[in-house]
Amino acid sequence: MRIEDVDTPRVVKGAVSQILKTLEVYGFEWDGEVLYQSSRFEYYESKLVELLDQKNCYACECSRKSLREKGIKSGLMGQIYPGICKNKNITSNDHSIRLNTESANISVFNDQIYGDIELNLNDQVGDFILKRVDGIYAYHLAVVLDDDSQKINQVMRGADLLLSTCLHLYLQRRFKLPTPQYLHLPLINDSNGKKLSKQTGANAIDNNHPAATLISALKFLNQPTQASWVNLKPQVILQQATRYWDHTLIKPETDRQDYEPS
Secondary structure: OEEOOOOHHHOOOOHHHHHHHHHHHOOOOOOOOOEEHHHOHHHHHHHHHHHHHOOOEEEEOOOHHHHHHOOOOEEOOEEOEOOOOOOOOOOOOOOEEEEOOOOOOEEEEEEOOOEEEEEEHHHHHEOOEEEOOOOOEOHHHHHHHHHHHOOOOEEEEEHHHOOHHHHHHHHHHHHOOOOOEEEEEOOOEOOOOOEOOHHHOOOOOOOOOHHHHHHHHHHHOOOOOOHHHHHOOHHHHHHHHHHHOOHHHOOOOOOHHHHOOO
16 A cells, blocks of 8 residues: 655645545555655655766756746647756756656557557657655656555556656666556546546545445446445455456547546
8 A cells, every 4th residue: 555645735634544544445455554655755865866876867947937938849748858957967956856868769568458558758758857846756756666665566547647657667777677567547537528536626435335336436447247236345346346357348548638647
């Protein structure tokens, strides 16, 4: 179990306990202690220093506003940073830290739902940030290091992180880490085509009817279900769902523009 609270200013008081409670209500269990990203900052910094020492990273003084004023074009994942500060030898204090993607070329992986996904990091993403100017470590850095620390070899997550996985593969190579197997699930969208999330004002998950909600989720993923399951405990539904699980039945979304990270 991992609580991804690396962006500490955005952490809502009481949210962590609510997340853990909801998982228990829905019958999920986990091994070992809960890992909090907010307790791992010293480790993230030590690994970032490794990249800096190897000249794989550099400090950057550019802001989004300054890049817009320079007319820097945007791509699938935001502004394509062209390495303006790459050779300035700026001190890392009070500046953001970017990963040099000059030699990244094409990052490619096979997703179990969406097939072969590839991205030319240098041309389509540019040098991306691993630590913000305010000292917050990027999700990309934290999740790659945490997956390795927790010995994660299978990753299942939303399709909004599909392209981000290409960034993660490049980071794994830089750190000489193994690459997990990836499966990205299609998103549930609202009537406006936006994914259900707190950012779009979606309601919280219903803890009062976990069985019905689990069955609805399984149906969305085109998995076999039975009407009688609604009377079962969540733990039993999960056991049945695991027994009949078939990822080849999941229907991927076809509009790749919906995969951009938010």
